[in-house]
Amino acid sequence: MNDNGAAPAASSLLGEEKVVVNIGAAVFEESLRRQGVEVVVVRWQPPRDVPGDVAALLKELL
Amino acid sequence: MSDVKSKIDQANRRVVEILAKSQPVWIGCRPALEVIPGMTRETVLHAGPPIAWDRMCNPMRKGIQGALVYEGLAGDLEEAERLAGSGRITLAPCHHYGAVGGMTGVTSASMPVNVVRDETSGTLAYCAPHEGASPHGFGWGTCDEATVRHARWIQEELGPVLDASLRSAGGVNMKQVVGRAIQMGDEDHGRCGAATLLLTRELAPHIVRLDMPKEVLGRVMDFLLSADIFALHVIMAAARATVEPAKNVPYSSIVTTMARNGVEFGIKVSALGDRWFTGPAQKIQTVFFSPEWTDADATPDIGDSSIVETVGLGGLIHAAAPVAEFGFGGSYADAVRKTEQAYAFCAGEHEAWTIPTLDFRGVPLGIDIRKVLQTGVAPILDTATAHKDGGKIGVGEARAPMEAFESALRAFGRQMESEPVKG
Numbered sequence A: 001m002n003d004n005g006a007a008p009a010a011s012s013l014l015g016e017e018k019v020v021v022n023i024g025a026a027v028f029e030e031s032l033r034r035q036g037v038e039v040v041v042v043r044w045q046p047p048r049d050v051p052g053d054v055a056a057l058l059k060e061l062l
Numbered sequence B: 001m002s003d004v005k006s007k008i009d010q011a012n013r014r015v016v017e018i019l020a021k022s023q024p025v026w027i028g029c030r031p032a033l034e035v036i037p038g039m040t041r042e043t044v045l046h047a048g049p050p051i052a053w054d055r056m057c058n059p060m061r062k063g064i065q066g067a068l069v070y071e072g073l074a075g076d077l078e079e080a081e082r083l084a085g086s087g088r089i090t091l092a093p094c095h096h097y098g099a100v101g102g103m104t105g106v107t108s109a110s111m112p113v114n115v116v117r118d119e120t121s122g123t124l125a126y127c128a129p130h131e132g133a134s135p136h137g138f139g140w141g142t143c144d145e146a147t148v149r150h151a152r153w154i155q156e157e158l159g160p161v162l163d164a165s166l167r168s169a170g171g172v173n174m175k176q177v178v179g180r181a182i183q184m185g186d187e188d189h190g191r192c193g194a195a196t197l198l199l200t201r202e203l204a205p206h207i208v209r210l211d212m213p214k215e216v217l218g219r220v221m222d223f224l225l226s227a228d229i230f231a232l233h234v235i236m237a238a239a240r241a242t243v244e245p246a247k248n249v250p251y252s253s254i255v256t257t258m259a260r261n262g263v264e265f266g267i268k269v270s271a272l273g274d275r276w277f278t279g280p281a282q283k284i285q286t287v288f289f290s291p292e293w294t295d296a297d298a299t300p301d302i303g304d305s306s307i308v309e310t311v312g313l314g315g316l317i318h319a320a321a322p323v324a325e326f327g328f329g330g331s332y333a334d335a336v337r338k339t340e341q342a343y344a345f346c347a348g349e350h351e352a353w354t355i356p357t358l359d360f361r362g363v364p365l366g367i368d369i370r371k372v373l374q375t376g377v378a379p380i381l382d383t384a385t386a387h388k389d390g391g392k393i394g395v396g397e398a399r400a401p402m403e404a405f406e407s408a409l410r411a412f413g414r415q416m417e418s419e420p421v422k423g
Helices: A009-017 A026-034 A053-062 B003-021 B060-068 B075-083 B145-169 B174-183 B195-208 B213-226 B234-245 B322-329 B333-345 B368-373 B402-418
Strands: A019-023 A038-042 B024-030 B043-046 B090-093 B112-118 B123-125 B255-261 B264-269 B275-281 B285-288 B345-355 B361-367 B380-384 B392-399
Touching: A026 A038, A026 B333, A026 B402, A053 B003, A053 B368, A053 B402, B003 B234, B003 B285, B003 B345, B003 B361, B003 B380, B024 B145, B024 B174, B024 B234, B043 B060, B060 B123, B112 B145, B112 B402, B123 B234, B145 B195, B145 B213, B174 B195, B174 B234, B174 B345, B195 B234, B234 B255, B255 B361, B264 B402, B275 B402, B322 B333, B333 B345, B333 B361, B333 B368, B361 B368, B368 B402
Parallel strands: A019 A038, B043 B090
Antiparallel strands: B024 B112, B112 B123, B255 B264, B264 B275, B285 B392, B345 B361, B380 B392
16 A cells, blocks of 8 residues: 555556565466566475373474 | 493494494395295285285275286276285284385385395395386386386396396495495485486396396396486395394484374384384375376375485485586575585484495484484485376375384383383
């Protein structure tokens, strides 16, 4: 939003130099890099559903 | 840190050291009956954790039937099928005999096996030679006339020539071969071209000087130069010899075996000795050799070759073999990311095997079942794909199933509570 409460024109967004933060799926990161865009990568994936007893053991043993 | 956590970490460091200090040397290629302790004429070994005849996948059943005919125990494949199910033949995992086997792992009495000795511990291990570029092999689950002919050639020419040349060479140090091959772009599972060339270079001067018919020596050299992946089954025996002394270390949560039989995937964990913990064999992400084949034609993950991932190779080090990753449709970044994931679930790094593309960092070593479950990332197993009716139809990669690690952790937890210093 700009000072007047309106969305910035698409042309202004496209013209700016951007740094992208990519979280998770690597395919976006690689695609942007190939286009010369600077990318900050956050390695993340949804936590796996570990059974309760296994989670308790991990807490105790790791 | 609690006392038990500290003891586990200490034990795991010890296991990583045992794995890294191993000095496996390829010393021979002899008939299974002659060198594998407990082997009999009525025994056929197979890959993976134990499995009953009636639960085996089709390629494994066909490989066993073929081996029974090959050994003269059955007159034809139908008789072999009845015999295999009769209980009069011992069907057992290669791993229970100190051995490993590629794909179906089918190994019978008269087949030659590569013999590797770990000079650090004196442990011996065995693996039948890779069948080379031929699509025919009991290992691939074929049992036709061409399969028998090729197996006979391996028994009568390849095995004796390899054995004699190894004796002449005084053995080949596989730790050095693997270390160098990694630096030349092998991950030493799906891609073994450098290791095979290095082994061929070691043996060639001895092969050409053997007092055997020139035609025989020529055929063996032709085979070695055409079988890019020949070294894999020597590396598997080396890895099998390496893991044995790492078993039964009290408190250690490090994986000492990973193997698949096409139905189940199984692991062993150091502190838990030789118990198997299993989960379903996974679908392989396959690059098929021909568009005629699809996932519907493929057997799930099969073979003992994942013993090489257990010692830090194959799917754990794609960063060392970006060409292999590219072959699977991935990028260099994918290869590095997969190897970074492996570092996260391993307890240490190898002191002698290093990855050039990662600034010569040691390969990830010692898969810790706790960290696999904590990260939620299962080890990648590089592999070939067998057709459901037998035959090699592609190469690819599979992930180990989490169920095996979960049941191992439950048993590990019970052992920590009750009898942690067994072994």
